[in-house]
């Protein structure tokens with residue numbers, strides 16, 4: 001199936017050499033770049049924002065698909081900047097969108113589209129699929145987090161798979177992404193549950209010069 005996608009999480013790369021790391025995984029056959037934006041409020045960590053994404057876009061050109069995972073307390077605040085910086089998908093956290101007073105979920109989805117990006121909505125491990133059900137028609141992708149967001153290198157939570165199964169049963173054509181602890185060891189259970197967009201950080205970047213092998217291995221398991 002050509003709808004299966006692999007998105008390396010650049011957080012696990014050598015950040016002092018971000019553009020070359022991105023070129024390396026693109027050359028190794030990945031489908032998109034997963035860019036983890038953290039604001040130190042929604043999660044207890046800080047990464048980067050639109051200035052870094054803009055520089056990366058300038059360096060590597062228009063072809064790569066930038067999947068921006070927005071672990072931020074005020075998702076509506078960064079939509080325009082990320083769009084202008086070259087983001088292709090803006091994946092906000094449902095928890096942040098529901099608790100921040102500055103926008104409703106439907107307005108946020110419209111804003112993202114008006115800035116030319118696909119809409120993704122992410123669920124922390126403690127958030128149920130019922131919570132996202134009212135908004136499925138407004139989004140292109142649901143991200144089922146398989147770790148608590150904030151840090152790379154954590155263990156995959158297999159107990160999130162019932163959420164993937166339930167979404168896949170209800171929405172056969174929905175893009176369902178999993179993120180956190182995905183590796184050649186954990187991919188099978190996620191693929192079997194119905195996930196079709198696979199994020200992997202440590203698994204792709206941890207072993208030097210193994211990116212192509214890992215990406216091809218992950219893809220083979222999902223297809």
Ligand code: DX5
Nearest residue numbers: 149150152153180181201202
């Ligand atoms: C965690 C991030 C993930 C993370 C994945 O908050 O959203 O994208 O970088 O890294 P691994 O694959 O190492 O769990």
Ligand code: ZN
Nearest residue numbers: 009036069179
């Ligand atoms: Zn992520």
